[in-house]
Amino acid sequence: MALIVQKFGGTSVANPEKIKAVAKRVLGYKKQGNDMVVVLSAMAGETNRFVDLANQMQAIPDPREMDVLLSSGEQVTVALFAMAVKEMGYDAVSLLGDQVKIVTDRMHTKARIKSIDAELIRGHLAAGKVVVVAGFQGVTEERDITTLGRGGSDTTAVALAAALNADQCDIFTDVDGVYTTDPNICDSACKIDRITYDEMLELASLGAKVLDIRSVGIAKRYKVPVHVRSTFSENEGTWVVEEKKKMESMLITGVTYNKNEARITVAKVPDQPGTATKIFKPISDAGINVDMIIQNTRGSEMTDMTFTVPRTDYKRAMAIVEKTAAEIGAEGVSGATDIVKVSIVGVGMRNNAGIATTMFETLSNEGINIMMIATSEIKISCVIEEKYTELAVRSLHKAFNLDAAA
Ligand code: ADP
Ligand code: ASP
Ligand code: MG
16 A cells, blocks of 8 residues: 555646546545545646736736635635545545645745645545645745745645655656657657656756656655656656666757746946846846846947846836836846747766757757857757747757657
8 A cells, every 4th residue: 555646737637527537547546545645736727817817907916916816726626626536435635735734935926835744634544535635835834825836736746745755746747758858849759768856857947847847856855756647548657766777868858948938138238347236136136037148248338138037027027127227327128028948958968069069050950040048068048039939849859869769
């Protein structure tokens, strides 16, 4: 008998029929004698619908109220799921983040989990119930509701698996596992059978949304074996593990893209010590992550500063930067949200010269202009126009021989 945490994403619980099918599948594991903890997302599309509603109320929605709104989708699915289980003759209990004491910091809409009290869940499991926990939500010490950032139900599941010392954490989704790139935009993407926590961290950090990056960080720290697999098939998925059996590292693990990107340019900034701090400190104080930064010099006294922020923080970041630009006497601020960051990722590229050149050539052969570049030992990222996402991903996948990786 094992303790299994299973998370089902939005498309897996998109309507009553699917919720019933998932309940039946979970009961299959329960009948084998396992203790089952289920973590659910909101029905597909619900969280986006809430974001649209909020944008109709306030130009920049209040973060605390946003979390009260965003967390409501998961409340619906857990209650419906518990009803479905009961209808099938088994006992279940739905629980919200507050009840499970998933305590987070106060960073609304992207809060971090500080602690989880697993006692309540253990009690319900001992009483034979299927425990159904709302994903994506937590509560501050002041008892305000928080959410963990988009895709955060994965993090709830892995954090619960760690807190409960579960034997396994299954992440059920709408694809068969982790692929060399998004299988929904590249037909030749190949499923990866086993991937290390570190490789998965890289893929997730650069946009492979099949697993939320924070869930991978927690899985690594607490050594939780994670199995990413499809709700709609019985196929074996991808195991995210500490070490691969055969340490035959590929040159490139995968190609990723991240559309949650926006560009901001501050034009004609006085080129003086302290300017970068004046621009970037207020942004980081607002909890907004700046990713790529480039500076182009215009003669000796002026410089243009261009950087990227998450598209979801774009309006807030623009408001802050416009204020700073006026204060420091910059000429003006412009920005764009129709960009995407495309990356190639792989620990194997560490000692391989020429990889960047292949990437740039591949994009240029397709007529795609590169706006920004960032490199590290194990990744190269290029910012390009969003409309070229599919073309760029497919051509890079081919250029690095990933089409034949299986
Ligand atoms: P869920 O709602 O189940 O959490 P998500 O939409 O968050 O599902 O994540 C699954 C999606 O991730 C897939 O439908 C796929 O389009 C996308 N994806 C992006 N990169 C990858 C990748 N490398 N491997 C598999 N899926 C990927
Ligand atoms: N419902 C949330 C979202 O759409 C959390 C999740 O699905 O993981 O981002
Ligand atoms: Mg997800």
